[in-house]
Amino acid sequence: MNAAANEALTVKMVLTAWHGQNTKMDDLLKTLSDEQLAAETAPGRNTGTYLFGHFIAVNDGLFKLLGIGERMHPELDEIFLRNPDKSGFSIPSIDDLKTYWQEVNTALTEKFNQMQPADWFARHTSVSEEDFAKEPHRNRLNVIITRTVHQAYHLGQMAYLKKATT
Amino acid sequence: MNAAANEALTVKMVLTAWHGQNTKMDDLLKTLSDEQLAAETAPGRNTGTYLFGHFIAVNDGLFKLLGIGERMHPELDEIFLRNPDKSGFSIPSIDDLKTYWQEVNTALTEKFNQMQPADWFARHTSVSEEDFAKEPHRNRLNVIITRTVHQAYHLGQMAYLKKATT
Numbered sequence: 001m002n003a004a005a006n007e008a009l010t011v012k013m014v015l016t017a018w019h020g021q022n023t024k025m026d027d028l029l030k031t032l033s034d035e036q037l038a039a040e041t042a043p044g045r046n047t048g049t050y051l052f053g054h055f056i057a058v059n060d061g062l063f064k065l066l067g068i069g070e071r072m073h074p075e076l077d078e079i080f081l082r083n084p085d086k087s088g089f090s091i092p093s094i095d096d097l098k099t100y101w102q103e104v105n106t107a108l109t110e111k112f113n114q115m116q117p118a119d120w121f122a123r124h125t126s127v128s129e130e131d132f133a134k135e136p137h138r139n140r141l142n143v144i145i146t147r148t149v150h151q152a153y154h155l156g157q158m159a160y161l162k163k164a165t166t
Numbered sequence: 167m168n169a170a171a172n173e174a175l176t177v178k179m180v181l182t183a184w185h186g187q188n189t190k191m192d193d194l195l196k197t198l199s200d201e202q203l204a205a206e207t208a209p210g211r212n213t214g215t216y217l218f219g220h221f222i223a224v225n226d227g228l229f230k231l232l233g234i235g236e237r238m239h240p241e242l243d244e245i246f247l248r249n250p251d252k253s254g255f256s257i258p259s260i261d262d263l264k265t266y267w268q269e270v271n272t273a274l275t276e277k278f279n280q281m282q283p284a285d286w287f288a289r290h291t292s293v294s295e296e297d298f299a300k301e302p303h304r305n306r307l308n309v310i311i312t313r314t315v316h317q318a319y320h321l322g323q324m325a326y327l328k329k330a331t332t
Contacts, residue, residue, distance in 0.1 A: 004169040005302075006287045010176040013308045017315055042208035044330035121172045136171075142179045145311075149183055152315040156322035164210035 008117040011141060015112060018144050021151040022105055025055060025158075032161055034094045041157045046085045048161045051154045052097055053080035058147060060104045066140045067125045068111045073100050120144075174283040177307060181278060184310050187317040188271055191221060191324075198327055200260045207323045212251045214327045217320045218263055219246035224313060226270045232306045233291045234277045239266050286310075 029037070029052075037048040046054075057076040063069040079089045092100070120141040123132035132138055195203070195218075203214040212220075223242040229235040245255045258266070286307040289298035298304055 002169075003173040003284075006284070007169040007172045007176070009287065009303055009305075010173070010307065013303050013311055016303070017311050021315070042211075042326050042330075045208075045326060118169075118172070121175065137175055137179050137182070139175075141176065145179055145183050148315060149187070149318040152318035153322035153325075156319035157326070159319075160208050160211060160323070164208075 007121075011117045011120050014120075014141055014144050014148070018148045018151075019109075021148050021155060022059075024155055025052075025101075025151070028155070028158060028161075029098065036161050037094055039161060041160045046157065048158055049091065049094065049097070050080065050085035051158050052094075052101070053091065054154065055151060056097060056101050056104055057081045058150065059108060060100075062108055062143070062147070063111070065124050065126060065143055066111075068115075069107070072104055072107065076100070173287075177283045177286050180286075180307055180310050180314070184314045184317075185275075187314050187321060188225075190321055191218075191267075191317070194321070194324055194327075195264065202327050203260055205327060207326045212323065214324055215257065215260060215263070216246065216251035217324050218260075218267070219257065220320065221317060222263060222267050222270055223247045224316065225274060226266075228274055228309070228313070229277070231290050231292060231309055232277075233288075234281075235273070238270055238273065242266070 032048065037052065040047050041051065053076055056073065057080040060071045060073050060076065061081075063071045076092075079087075079091055083089065091097075121136075121139045123129065123138060124140050124143050127135070127138040198214065203218065206213050207217065219242055222239065223246040226237045226239050226242065227247075229237045242258075245253075245257055249255065257263075287302075287305045289295065289304060290306050290309050293301070293304040
């Protein structure tokens with residue numbers, strides 16, 4: 001394998017990991033009733049609905065952060081990013097959130113499919129050209145790595161919405 | 167940036183993510199008493215001690231899986247990998263687990279530091295040469311990606327060992 005092949009391979013590996021977390025969320029949603037999703041993941045902790053909305057807002061933020069488009073649901077940030085759970089906001093219905101989730105991920109996947117491996121090594125929009133010259137790891141692919149890890153963190157918590165088997 | 171530079175950069179990004187999860191575990195350990203660590207992460211769920219031992223066994227498994235050495239604590243597999251929590255095994259003390267955790271991560275880091283970027287794109291030991299020829303993404307770097315995601319998943323659960331602030 002040469003370096004160019006490895007470059008393409010790495011992009012594929014990272015994107016596969018990201019898609020994998022989205023799929024795990026899809027799978028979890030299929031197993032949970034709306035009531036289960038709306039419950040706290042553990043006593044006194046974030047609800048499933050909050051974490052689900054948080055996921056949508058974070059993925060939706062990728063359009064601007066990666067510089068590949070305009071966000072679809074900026075109204076979610078106030079509820080699911082800038083404020084903690086149980087802040088008193090009226091939140092979208094679970095059905096609406098599920099629709100947004102699919103919309104955002106479908107649109108992101110379309111954009112990702114148009115990108116070439118080298119595109120992923122360009123800077124993301126929250127790092128300046130000057131800083132990027134010094135810190136070339138602050139690229140789009142790294143955003144996907146950190147987002148994938150972030151999703152896994154909260155998916156571990158959302159797994160507790162399922163009934164304990166022990 | 168050329169492809170060779172991106173190859174090296176990607177390895178750095180992925181290893182940074184992996185080290186980051188280990189550091190988060192270290193940071194969490196500093197904030198928890200032994201009693202807190204031994205508690206269930208949520209009612210009826212895995213204890214912190216079990217998940218911590220699980221982390222150590224998984225990291226220890228990397229020596230053989232990556233083909234870079236012999237494992238240090240194979241005795242942990244029975245307790246923390248092959249059986250669920252609360253299976254009645256006598257488990258090492260928390261102090262011993264903390265020692266194993268440091269030993270394993272220090273030894274892994276030494277091995278990783280000796281590897282060149284291209285080494286990460288070699289196959290791992292649980293894929294055959296024949297399968298690897300068809301599926302070159304089943305390489306050592308991909309193991310680190312999946313392990314990093316796996317750690318994040320359980321770290322999200324272990325975060326619940328800290329007192330809820332809400």
